Amino acid sequence: MPVIENIPIRMKPADIRKKMRLPEKYAERGEFDRFVAEVLPLLQPRAVYELEEITHKNDLGIQVGRILFNSRVLARNVRDAERVFPFILTIGDRLEKKAAEEDDLLCQYVLEGIGDLALHAVDRYVKETVCRMHGITRLSSMSPGSLSDWPIEEQKPLFSLLKQGSGVIGVRLTDNLLMLPRKSLSGIYFSTKREFFSCRLCPRENCPGRLAPYDDELKKPYRI
Template sequence: MSSSMLEKYLLDEIGNMALREARARFERELRSRFALETISCMAPGSLAEWPIEEQAPLFRLLPGVEAAIGVQLTESFLMLPRKSVSGIYFPSEGTFFSCQLCPRERCEGRKARFDPDKARTFGLSPDREVS
């Protein structure tokens, strides 16, 4: 690996670590502020059933979000700056991650093990292709 490739990799990993920490703090704040014991979240693009194109209606729910926090949705439904995340948090009895319904085998972002029984409960085929 060349030094510039290594540098890019390390910078990307630092960005991922910062994102994980920011997310964990945000979740602690949500639980504390609204007295929620358990919360779960889902994000557009994490499941074939909620594709990345759903970023557009999600952003429309938050008019002025770009001016407020500087996150911009591109025409290809990606967000700038790059380490931005979007989605919906909701109170739940148990912890739910869309990763539990996602059969993708290799994903560095996986937050929970794939659960084929849970996927069937949600009417999803555990053998479906994931884009």
């Protein structure tokens, strides 16, 4: 089971300010730059994934080995695929511990934002690595709980596929199906001609993590 470590995360303070929409005053006297320089070493990015064959699929879901995943959207997305890549990735818990120790709410907000941006960076790096290692042009992903069509309860079967690897990178699933450390991501990578975003099927408004606009018409081909 491949474990990916030593993942480079390069984030410029100016880019962080822009993506988090922080006021320009945080650029004064280089204090924000120094703060970011102190925080980045707290990141512990690691990931684990596995190449798995799809052993059965229909309109309602897919079977990976002996594990069933029930999702119309996932089934349609992998209808032409023969293999998928279950994954878990994290930035570790040191950043969230620092945020919990801070009394300044703005500082907590910035640390949370840096953690989110770092997690996206790890996801991109892992996708690129899997593509390179397995000769794939493009990967998209889905995560349990990202859509009502694929409920968060399916974290359990996903983690059962990666049980050994999740321990290696220090990620565990709570009884409430939340991952610890909090800044972790799990799901299934799959090869696609066009990049898929679960956001296009999610009507939630004012979502800070939205990566693509909602498209109500897209529900028809997925029959949800």
